[in-house]
Every structure is written in C-alpha cells, then in structure tokens.
Amino acid sequence: MMRQLVRLGLVLVCCALPAVGEAVDPQDPRSATGETGRAGALDGTWIWRLPDTPNGLHPTQSWHATGSTPDGDIYVGGMDHRTNAALYRIEARTGTLRLAGDARSASEAAHNWLPGETAQKFHTRPLWHHGKVYVATMDRSDLDEGYLARRGFHWYAYDPAHDRFTDLSAAEPGGSAVPHGNLVTLASDPVRNVIYGAGVPTGAIYRYDVATGRTQDLGRPASYGQPYVYTGRVMWVDARGRLYFTASNWDAPAAHDHVHFYDPQTGFGEEPGWVLKDGMALETGQCFDGGRHCVFGDDRGHVYRFDQDAHTWTYLGQVETGKAAGWNGVEFWLFAVAPDRTRAYVATSTSPRPSDDTALYEFDFASGQTRRLCAMADLDPALAHSHVHTGYDAWDAAGRFYFASFGYGDKPVVRVSRIDPARLKAALARRAATKAGAGAGR
Known part of the structure; x- marks a missing residue:
C-alpha cells in the first residue's frame, strides 16, 4: 500500500534546502515579474525556482507536470498537494519563468470555486493543443470510493497569445467536467479537435470536445474488473486517431499487463x-x-518502442543502475528522448526516501546499454537533497530538455532544470580529464 501511495504522489514531500544565496521569500515579487534563473554548477545546466503565486500558493511538488510547445516554450505545473495548483511558463526567447495562472484564481474569476474547494494537483503534463496549453485537476489520489464525496475535475486552458488562464469547466453542467473524479493523464487528437483524459481512481477515459466545451465519459475497458486501478501517467493518439493507454492493478495483474486502446469508430x-x-x-x-x-x-526503467506503420511494440531493455528498481530502490520519472531518437536521458528518484544518490543516465536504444553521466547533485548543489525528478517530452528548440525536482527539507521549493546534453557531456569529460591528470601527477 505504501508503494502505491508514493506512486500516486500521496506522500507529502517537499524540496531541498535552498542553495547559498538563493532566498525563499513567500512575498517574492518575482512571482509577477519573472524568474530569470541562474547557471548550474556544470556547463550546459540552468536552474529556476517556482515562485509563489500572489494568492499564497507555495509550490512544493511537481508530478509529471513538465511539457513543451512547438516553438520551444516550456510549461511546468507546481502544487502543494493540499490546496491549489499553478501553471508556469518558461519563454524560449528570454529564458524567463513566470506564472501563467492558478486553479483557484481562474475558478474564482469564473465564479466557479466553491467554499472549501481545493485543487491539490495539476498532475497532468501540460498539453499543447491548437495554440493553447491544457491542464486538469486531480484533487484526490486514493484508490477508493472517497472520490464520490468530492466535486469532479476542472479543465483549464492557458492562451499564450492573450496571456489568459481560464477555467473551461465553468461552462459545463454543475461547473465541473464530471460529477466526481480526477484526471491524471492527457492526450491530444488535433484532427478531431478533442482532448482525452484518463481518470483516477476508476481508470475511466474522458473526451473533451474543444469546440463545444463539453466532456463525455467514455467508460473504461470491461476487462479491468476491479473498481479502482492505477492509471498510467502517459498515453498517446496515433496518426489514425486511436488512443492507447495503460493501467496497473497489483490484485489482478493479468488484466493490465498489456496495452489497451480506444478507437473512435x-x-x-x-x-x-x-x-x-x-x-x-x-x-x-x-x-x-x-x-x-x-x-x-515505466517507473522500473523498462523501455518500449511503438511503431504504428509496422503495428509493433518492441521491448528495448531496462535502464541498469546497479540498484534495485521499485519500492525501496530507485524509480524513473524523468525520461527525455533525444531529438535524433537514438537515446533517452533518464534520472533516478528515491521517493519517499531522501538520497544523495539520485543520478542522471543515458540509455541507448540500439544496444540497450546504460551509461551513468553524473549524480544529480553534480548538476548543482541545490539538487543535493531533491529525491524526486520528473518530466518527459519537454525540449526547447535549441535541443535542451527540462525537468522538475523536489524533496525533503525545512524550506520546501520546486526547482526546474534545463540541460544541454552536448555541453553537459563535454563538461563532464573535462572534469574527468582534470581528475585523471591530477591523479597522475601525484
């Protein structure tokens, strides 16, 4: 059960102590003016801190909530897992991080925030769809019937052209997308102008029609059997419009040990x-x-390739770190596939245990071999106590990937890192050469 809670993000974790000279001020004006960040300890790295929102949200976590747009802008969700969640934007042109909006403020502006209501997380990866960025709320993670006591999820959209963050569900019946339930995963079908969402705790699939502003509950596969399942944190729509998704249930693994799909026809x-x-x-x-x-x-480091044209699903191997994968070991929530599609950059997380051994690796698709690049703390001392590193499919136009980090500490914060792989690997090679030269001179 504890392992399940951690995978759902229920353990209330918070981030590392700030680096020397990195102030953490709840009234930091950078929440409005933008955070320019700073260079990391190694060449090719850059680091920002998610600022507080004007209405008092102090983000302490960011679960799978980093995404990018075609022009290379980066969007990051920040949340406190208790009251509210916010969306932040890193502008590719300036490298400035600033607030795009938060759930409570957008819903209050639409007169759609009930007394005592909360939006614990934007657990969904920010999704680019026809010029806007979409997220949805996940206000309860438990896999039980308790979700029926809470209002259903809200859809939100950020329009970068007008710098406007909007509660879309304010226009739906009852002010929520569905009466009860949460969203954890999104996928876009640009041809049909719909967005799919995968729900918690039932694993139901929802479809939001952007043109009409209405959400439809499509149900879920009959093979699921159990009322509650662990919903996969990524799903995709192929070029034909077929949605693919996955789920897990430790009570009946055979029902979920393969890929499922939803076909509009x-x-x-x-x-x-x-x-x-x-x-x-x-x-x-x-x-x-x-x-x-x-x-x-997956979070055990198993890697797969999907090919629609060949209609194949290929297992490429497992990321090998020399440490056990899974509960009481390491887990993988950072996965950045290089633009040339030959490799992925992955990092280990050790939630809920703090660790000084989270590290960055390179996994080669052709050989299935893993190469350790460095400890996460080598990128910058500010990451020394961050034991959770999340983010996937978040690249800018210059070939740099982004991820969020958080962990335990007395002053919880979320940091966002940008990595230029070529420059980082060159810096690591220079460091190794310097160490080797110093050793030879003794």
Whole structure:
C-alpha cells in the first residue's frame, strides 16, 4: 500500500534546502515579474525556482507536470498537494519563468470555486493543443470510493497569445467536467479537435470536445474488473486517431499487463501481444511523426518502442543502475528522448526516501546499454537533497530538455532544470580529464 501511495504522489514531500544565496521569500515579487534563473554548477545546466503565486500558493511538488510547445516554450505545473495548483511558463526567447495562472484564481474569476474547494494537483503534463496549453485537476489520489464525496475535475486552458488562464469547466453542467473524479493523464487528437483524459481512481477515459466545451465519459475497458486501478501517467493518439493507454492493478495483474486502446469508430480494445513488463503501467514517453512512432518507459526503467506503420511494440531493455528498481530502490520519472531518437536521458528518484544518490543516465536504444553521466547533485548543489525528478517530452528548440525536482527539507521549493546534453557531456569529460591528470601527477 505504501508503494502505491508514493506512486500516486500521496506522500507529502517537499524540496531541498535552498542553495547559498538563493532566498525563499513567500512575498517574492518575482512571482509577477519573472524568474530569470541562474547557471548550474556544470556547463550546459540552468536552474529556476517556482515562485509563489500572489494568492499564497507555495509550490512544493511537481508530478509529471513538465511539457513543451512547438516553438520551444516550456510549461511546468507546481502544487502543494493540499490546496491549489499553478501553471508556469518558461519563454524560449528570454529564458524567463513566470506564472501563467492558478486553479483557484481562474475558478474564482469564473465564479466557479466553491467554499472549501481545493485543487491539490495539476498532475497532468501540460498539453499543447491548437495554440493553447491544457491542464486538469486531480484533487484526490486514493484508490477508493472517497472520490464520490468530492466535486469532479476542472479543465483549464492557458492562451499564450492573450496571456489568459481560464477555467473551461465553468461552462459545463454543475461547473465541473464530471460529477466526481480526477484526471491524471492527457492526450491530444488535433484532427478531431478533442482532448482525452484518463481518470483516477476508476481508470475511466474522458473526451473533451474543444469546440463545444463539453466532456463525455467514455467508460473504461470491461476487462479491468476491479473498481479502482492505477492509471498510467502517459498515453498517446496515433496518426489514425486511436488512443492507447495503460493501467496497473497489483490484485489482478493479468488484466493490465498489456496495452489497451480506444478507437473512435469501434470503441475499447486490447493489444494482448503488447506486453508490459511486471504489469507496470507506462509513466513517461515521447511521440514523433504525428504519433506514428513513440518511445515509452515505466517507473522500473523498462523501455518500449511503438511503431504504428509496422503495428509493433518492441521491448528495448531496462535502464541498469546497479540498484534495485521499485519500492525501496530507485524509480524513473524523468525520461527525455533525444531529438535524433537514438537515446533517452533518464534520472533516478528515491521517493519517499531522501538520497544523495539520485543520478542522471543515458540509455541507448540500439544496444540497450546504460551509461551513468553524473549524480544529480553534480548538476548543482541545490539538487543535493531533491529525491524526486520528473518530466518527459519537454525540449526547447535549441535541443535542451527540462525537468522538475523536489524533496525533503525545512524550506520546501520546486526547482526546474534545463540541460544541454552536448555541453553537459563535454563538461563532464573535462572534469574527468582534470581528475585523471591530477591523479597522475601525484
């Protein structure tokens, strides 16, 4: 049960102590003017801190909530897992991080925030769809009937052209997308102008029609059996418009040890030959060519390739770190597929235990080999106590990937890092050469 709670983000974790000279002020005016960040300890790295919102949200976590747009802007969700969640934007042109909006403020502006209401998380990866960025709320993570006592999730959209963050569900019946339930995963179908969402705790699939502003509950595969499942944190729409998704349930793994799909023409179906190692739902991934080709990973470090044209699902291997994967070991929530599609940059997390051994690795798709690049603390001392590193499919136009980090500490914060892989690897090579030279001179 504890392992399940951690994977759901229920353990209230908070971030590392700030670096020397890095102030943490609840009234920091940078929440309005923008955070320019600073260079990390190694060349090719840059670091920002998510600022507080004007209405008092202090973000302490960021679960799978980093995404990018076609022009290279980066969006990051920050949350406190108790009251509210916010969306932040890093502008590619200036490198400035600033607040895009928060759930409570947007809903209050739409007169759609009830007394005592909360929005614990934007757990969804910020989704680019027809010029706007979409997120949705997850206000309860438990896999039980308790969700029925709370209002359903809200859809929100940020319009960068008008710098406007809006509660879309204010226009839906009852002011929420559905009467009860939460969203944890999003996928875009730009051809049909719809957005799919995967729900918690039932694993139901929802479809939001952008043109009409209405949400439809599509149900879920009959094979699920159990009332509550662990919903995969990534899903995708291929070039034909078919939605693929995964789930896990430790009580009946056989029902969930493969990929499921929803076809707009035929409904739900299964790909029983597209097997998931250990029955683990997919956590991270990245698609190319309009969804024809994708690479995915789970939190155990298993990596897969999807090819629509060949209709194949290929297991590429497991990220090997020399440490046990899973509960009481390391887990993988950072997964950045290089633009040339030959490798992925992955990092270990050790939630809920703080660790000084979270590290960055490079996994080669052709050979299935893993190469350790450095400890996360080597990137910058500010990451020394951050034991959770999350983010996938978040690249800018200059070939740099982004991720969020948080952990335990007396002054909880969330940091966002940008990595230029070529420059970082060159810096690591220079450091190794310097150490080797110093050793030879003794």
